[in-house]
Amino acid sequence: GNHGQAVAFAARRFGLRAVVVMPESTPQVKVDGVRRHGGEVVLAGATRSAEQAARAEAIGRDEGLAMIPPFDHPDVIAGQGTIGLEILEQRPDVHTILVPVSGGGLIAGISVAVAALAPGVRVIGVEPAGAPKLTAALAAGAPATLDRTESIADGLLSRSIGTLTFSVLRRVVREAVTVSEPEIAAAVRYLHTQAALRPEPSGAVAVAALLAGRVAVGGPTVAVVSGGNVDPDLYQRLVG
Template sequence: MAPVSPVTPDDVRAAAARLEGVAHRTPVLTSRTLNALVGAEVFIKCENFQRAGAFKFRGAYNAAAQLSPDQLAKGIAAYSSGNHAQAVALAARELGTSAVVLMPEDAPRSKREATAGYGAEIVTYDRYTEDRTALGTALAEDRGLVLVPPYDHPHVIAGQGTAALELLDETGPLDALLVPVGGGGLIAGSATAATDLHPGIRVIGVEPEQGDDTKRSLDSGARVTVPVPRTIADGQALPTPGEITFEINRRLVDAIALVGDAEIVAAMRFAFERLKIVLEPSGATGLAALLAGRVDGLPPRIGVIASGGNVDTRRFGELLA
């Protein structure tokens, strides 16, 4: 008997209804130049245009909106390298509550400033020597706050899956879907929605070469921990897949492609120069896998989730210089 998933397609559809009129229905871009380069028809779901600049708002709001009035009155806690931090801060503001967010000391300045700008209190830690999950859990307990984790929660996963739901609603059937992988929430939710709508679709995750914990985990059949990655894709610099996300992804994800930092920069440059959009490094990894030929046996119609665009002008210029 197949195991019961903690996240169902109905959960994703319920999240979509909850997000209606709150989250943006982000555009889907196509490019004849890109199609010619890769030899396939490509559809890019631009979550860089989502509220707070990334797909994370979908999951954060879906989770926070299901809290009770008493829980909301206490406030929300989160831990994040940046995009989930901003998403939780904005979701808390939308729902009339407060947020305290644990962020690494080396988180991009623009992400720290945006998080504070949405009204959240920021507490910092060293991502290379301290355990953010333990620190974040303790912070929430000490202050009596409700913890909204960045990926390993059914409501968060269901919310993230609405990006793929919207993409497929607009494009119709696709042969493959490329999704950036950090903790695994976006791909777990996307795979849940996509394989329900189109059972034959290939779901392919994309990780930075220096942070291949999900690939190693799926290859071995158990969660693997790697050293904290040092990569420009800061949103994917995680050492271990989530527990819930891994159990979903081991059933629904077909493969993981790896990309190097130089390939990520090349994809950011292509997106800026040819598609006229700004992607942060983590948001460009799916496109990087296509452009660098990291996906074997490309099928005719491919969806790519461009997961975010939160990069400040100084950093963007440095990377593309």
């Protein structure tokens, strides 16, 4: 949803057509967000899977459109890396950075940028307990496809870490932790009440890891809050 909205926004700025392929389970707020920015939405498959990629590739081939993957592409990874640069600029004393993980583009970009300029900084991936694809990949030494994924953090439900993203991040990321559904919900409430933020559950998992004590804090720590596209009814249930 976040990637799709960004593509639609950029395409409109340049007068281009954007077709965004999304899972059938995508929350309506994210579908509406893509359309609001002028994108066309095609729904395919129940959850994030190869089905969406195949559908997008077919549309691109048949209609002469360029494919922009959500995470497994050098330019996407490089773009995400600017967040790492911003963190180092604002907190040069940072000790640990916690990053939400779906396909791995965000953590790959951040970890490479940070490793180049501050190699002593720990970068740790955080994912829902119901979608531990980075945890599985680090254990196996290669991307591993999960049988299924399930979580209120709907933006983190990729069944596998990206092949390219893993080849990049495996050199610099050694740790991944998981958080439970109640811990994610508690983080959403915390950010709502204590920081006046309105995160989607996917964007709150890094804070959830801190609040739940999943990571030993040894110095200044940054938790990346990566999205706010949340279904209004779900949000009210979480914060109410």
